[in-house]
Amino acid sequence: MTKSELIEKLSVENGLLSKRESEMVVNTLLDSIRDALVEGERVEIRGFGSFTVRVRDAREARNPKTGEVVSIPVKKTAFFKTGKELRERVDLE
Structure with missing residues (x-):
């Protein structure tokens, strides 16, 4: 599954989120994981x-x-x- 497929699935399965909002959620999650790893956190x-x-x-x-x-x-x-x-x-x- 690619990032774009994940965003699409999130927006389809959750009727409350638009595709743009789903993209923001996925990007926020991935950015948070990346930032924590850069800081040396688990x-x-x-x-x-x-x-x-x-x-x-x-x-x-x-x-x-x-x-x-x-x-x-x-x-x-x-x-x-x-x-x-x-x-x-x-x-x-």
Whole structure:
């Protein structure tokens, strides 16, 4: 499902929200999650999962084409862990 499909589904299933209002709701939710992760906070949505930031250590790797050793710097990456309820529902289907 894409973001636009989510917005469409939200506006269709909830007769109180227009498509524009649904887009604002989805954007607000996603922006809030993004802003929290940028601040280093953990975001937990009960029954769905949690978003955290993980720090990946610096390391050396090889360029597979040339075999040259390449230095990869420290970086932060977003990580999502599914909640128990979501895992169970997906497993049933």
